[in-house]
Each structure stands twice: as C-alpha cells, then as structure tokens.
Amino acid sequence: MSTVSERFFQVQSALQSAHVSSLHAAPSLPQLIAVSKTFPVDSILELMALGQFRFGENYVQELCEKQDLILARIREDKRDFAPPEFHFIGQLQTNKIKALLPRVRAIHSVATLKHWREVFKYQSLIPLECEIFFQVNIDREPQKSGFLPEELSQLSSEVQSKDLSPKVRLSGLMAIPEIGTNSSSAFERMKGLSQDFSHILGTGLSMGMSDDFENAIYWGATHVRVGSALFGKRKTL
Numbered sequence: 591m592s593t594v595s596e597r598f599f600q601v602q603s604a605l606q607s608a609h610v611s612s613l614h615a616a617p618s619l620p621q622l623i624a625v626s627k628t629f630p631v632d633s634i635l636e637l638m639a640l641g642q643f644r645f646g647e648n649y650v651q652e653l654c655e656k657q658d659l660i661l662a663r664i665r666e667d668k669r670d671f672a673p674p675e676f677h678f679i680g681q682l683q684t685n686k687i688k689a690l691l692p693r694v695r696a697i698h699s700v701a702t703l704k705h706w707r708e709v710f711k712y713q714s715l716i717p718l719e720c721e722i723f724f725q726v727n728i729d730r731e732p733q734k735s736g737f738l739p740e741e742l743s744q745l746s747s748e749v750q751s752k753d754l755s756p757k758v759r760l761s762g763l764m765a766i767p768e769i770g771t772n773s774s775s776a777f778e779r780m781k782g783l784s785q786d787f788s789h790i791l792g793t794g795l796s797m798g799m800s801d802d803f804e805n806a807i808y809w810g811a812t813h814v815r816v817g818s819a820l821f822g823k824r825k826t827l
Contacts, residue, residue: 594636597820605814608807614781616795616812623677625799625817627652628824631659637820638671646698646815648680650690657693677721679815681735688712696721698764698796698815701735703748713755721761723796723813726783728776729768736765739783746790762794762812763787773802777809784810 592600605622609615625646626634634645634656647653653676664671675695682699687708690697692715700706700722709722724745727736737745749760763784767776777797784795798806800819807814818824 592822594633594821595640597822598637598640598642601816601819604804605807608804612808612810614810615807616810618812620807620811621813623679623796623813623815624820625679625815626656626821627680627817629817629821631656631663633821634660634674635663638674642820643672644675644677644695646677646679646817648678650678650683650686653678654689654693677815684708688715691715691720692717694720696723696761698723698813699725699735701725701727701737703745706745706748709758710752710754713758716755716757719757719759721759721794722792723761723764723794724791726763726765726780728765728780728783729771731768734766734768739779742783742787742791746787749790760790760792762792762796764796766797766799767802774805774809777802777806777811781809 605620609619621644623644623646624637624642627648657676660674676693677696677698678690678694679698682701682705684704691712697720700709725736727734727738730738763780765776765780767773780795780797794812795810796813798811798814800816803814803816
C-alpha cells in the first residue's frame with residue numbers, strides 16, 4: 591500500500607507531465623488543492639510537511655474545526671510551517687458565506703446570484719484576499735447547482751455593477767462534469783466559456799479531480815481538486 595508521501599509525489603509528477611504535454615494548458619503550473627474532507631488533521635499535517643499548503647473542504651463546520659486544530663498544533667509543536675490555505679469546494683449555502691469569508695482563501699462554488707450578492711455584502715470580513723470561482727452546471731444536470739452557460743452574461747453584468755474590495759479576487763469558473771460521461775468534452779466547453787468571460791469573471795479554471803485531473807489540465811485547468819489520489823480511499827460517513 592502506498593504512503594501519503596508516495597501518492598503526493600506521484601500526483602505532482604502526473605500534474606507536471608500533463609501540463610508539459612498539453613497545447614491547451616494554462617501558462618503556469620496548475621495549483622493542487624488537496625481535498626481533505628473527512629480525513630484527519632494528522633493527514634493534513636503530513637502533507638504540509640511535504641510542502642502542500644492548499645486544502646479543500648466541503649463542509650463549513652469541518653473546515654473551521656480543522657483550521658483551528660491545525661493552527662493550535664503548529665503552535666504547540668513549534669513547527670516552522672506557514673498557515674494552511676483553506677479552499678471551500680462544497681455546495682455553498684447562502685447563510686454560511688458570512689462565516690466562511692474570514693477563514694478561506696478561495697470559494698470555488700459560488701453558484702447563484704444570491705451567493706454572489708452575499709459575498710459582496712460581507713466582503714469587508716475578508717482579512718487578506720479571497721478568490722471567487724463561479725460554478726457552472728456544464729452538463730445541465732437538474733440536481734446540480736451552478737450557472738448555466740447562457741446565464742454567464744447576466745452574471746457578468748451583475749459583477750460589473752459592483753464596487754468590489756481589492757480583497758475580492760475574481761478568479762474564474764469551476765465545474766464538475768456529470769459522472770459517467772466524457773469529462774474531456776465538458777472540460778473543452780469550459781475552456782471556451784473561460785475564453786469568452788475571462789475579461790470579467792477571471793482567467794482561472796477550477797476543474798478536475800482524482801480520476802480526471804490530467805484531462806482537465808490538458809484543457810487548461812489552473813486549479814485541480816484531488817482527494818483520494820493523495821489521501822487514499824475515503825471512508826464512508
């Protein structure tokens with residue numbers, strides 16, 4: 591059975607190879623978001639010791655608890671670590687945005703105009719900078735959140751109408767292709783949408799997970815969200 595460190599370096603190698611070999615890849619090496627939901631703080635600290643400092647969480651309470659525990663462990667153990675960056679990647683609830691903004695460096699799942707207006711309302715709570723990704727329902731799944739491609743024009747108009755704090759960084763689009771479909775097709779369409787709206791919504795593309803991050807990088811992903819390929823099989827809650 592491979593260790594966390596072995597899996598980390600395997601993912602890093604695959605990420606770099608995919609980036610180098612693609613004509614569509616983003617100019618810079620994509621950022622690796624280690625999806626740590628349901629995994630213990632010790633596993634996060636193990637990756638931090640290897641140089642990984644960006645972590646993705648799906649649930650607000652779990653994110654807050656882990657963040658507090660990790661900062662306490664760093665102080666107690668007198669570790670020479672920079673604080674981890676937490677990215678919220680789960681389904682966003684409007685009433686949780688106020689609590690999230692002081693704690694995260696990115697929200698990858700702003701999926702409605704109501705979400706966006708709530709971010710704007712509480713932008714003063716951001717301590718340093720918060721990246722905002724707008725979720726696109728690229729395969730038009732009725733059960734999935736996100737803007738439909740034809741709704742991005744209205745979103746862009748809404749975004750342009752706001753006087754944003756410099757701490758709000760519009761970073762681009764996010765998508766999760768439909769399970770069981772050809773993710774490359776969805777990623778290619780996301781690449782096109784990014785080109786159409788990057789001048790307003792940001793140039794980033796948050797897409798690709800453990801099973802398909804190399805395909806996502808081929809189509810220009812700037813951020814990939816990888817969990818089980820790093821931490822191992824996730825236990826069912």
